[in-house]
Amino acid sequence: MTINQHSQTGTNLLQTALAKPYHYRRSGRYYLRLRPQGTAKGFFTLSLRTTDKATAMTISQEILQTLKAYHFDNPEATWDELRERLIDIAEHSLTMAFGDSSLVAYEMINDEHHQALREASAKMPLSVNQQRAVSKALEIIEASQDRMKGRPGKLVEIVRDLKGESCSTSVALTPSLSVLQIQPMTFKTLSGLYMEERKDSIQASTMRDVKSTCDVIGAILGDLDLKNHSRDDMRNLRAKLLEERKPSTVRKILTRLSTVMDWGVNNDYISKALTDGLKPTKGVDSAREAFSQDQVKALMTHAKTLPVDSWQRWALSLGVITGTRIEELRQLTKADVKQVGDVWIIDINRDDGKTAKTKNALRVIPLTDGAYGFDLQAFRGFVEKVDSKLFKLGVGQFSGLLNGMLRDVLDLKADRTQTFHSLRHSLAGAMKAAEVPVGTAESILGHASGSISYDLYGAGSGVEVGRMAEALKVAFAV
Structure with a gap:
């Protein structure tokens, strides 16, 4: 997360306790602002890099625990005090139990912590002991990532070294610039x-x-x-x-x-790259495999067994009949489900802080009533009952649960050959088999050079949407 420090004359952020944290939202994204007690000056702001409030609050709590752990409000902290905190953090990281979804979430949080600590080290006036603690903390975070991949060795070694270190260990000084310059560039x-x-x-x-x-x-x-x-x-x-x-x-x-x-x-970090002509040219077809029609039907059969108020039912169904990318789907809001002429569509846009992979990904996709048994009226009823976002989960949990459901329903291997993204390949294959014109298929999948999202209600938009709707009906044989 980005740290923007605004130090004022005579105010050192680290010389006083921090006031109650303040959260705010700008352009859809959430931010955390910290400042010393008793003054409106000397604050710094951290971008939480998410538009989802629940995810933002989780990351924020983790950040505050990190700040507390390194005594960022106490430049007089001794190395022994900091070392005890580091031991607690390392042992917690080593012994904590994870589920599939929490593994994904904590990998993301660790990435955020790693970046935040690096920026803090570079931009904040930390003491030598604090800088030393940050350096060790970066090692702990990197080892924690390895531990979550089933490689705990580095983290075990760090805990052992911290516990075995003598309390009288001298503080290592920050290396000079000349020393940094001669270090190897890995x-x-x-x-x-x-x-x-x-x-x-x-x-x-x-x-x-x-x-x-x-x-x-x-x-x-x-x-x-x-x-x-x-x-x-x-x-x-x-x-x-x-x-x-x-x-x-x-x-x-x-x-x-x-x-x-x-x-x-x-940028003059290295003198040569030596990577030209290195990429293999044989056998480079996409490793992602489309689902067969039998697999797609099995997924929709499962979806229809779920309650009409279940988000999983509609997330899976929309993936099948629209071919959206998983993050496009996760960000959908109530306002993105609308009617153009006689056709109900979902609108992939960047409104309210939502993101899209490319400009070409901005598009509208018709909803095909009856495709594999899709019930448009029931889906509209689900949409009516939500407050704003159709799906409330954060990135990692949403992806993890959906892909986990696919694996369970179809008994798939966890080798990423077939994932939620494979539904896009399945839809592309269905349109190709139905001889849908390439330009129309590209408009639906978000590969086209132009998008009608910018002119949704302009002249000809109804014709364009109708053309895509008819193409999908042919592909689904509805």
């Missing part, structure tokens, strides 16, 4: 610098994908100094990636590698 370090610079221009959902991909690369390259790497190092990386992954997946990972490495060259 991919983990380089990608961290890249993500830090791009954090304000990349959407949170995309940034999570960037981090995940960079973590994969960093784990293989390890301590390799990119200031002195060779073409063989890059070939070995590709070979290691291909051992357990499909060529299409490796191609995407190496595309990210090339982006980060080129950025490193352009």
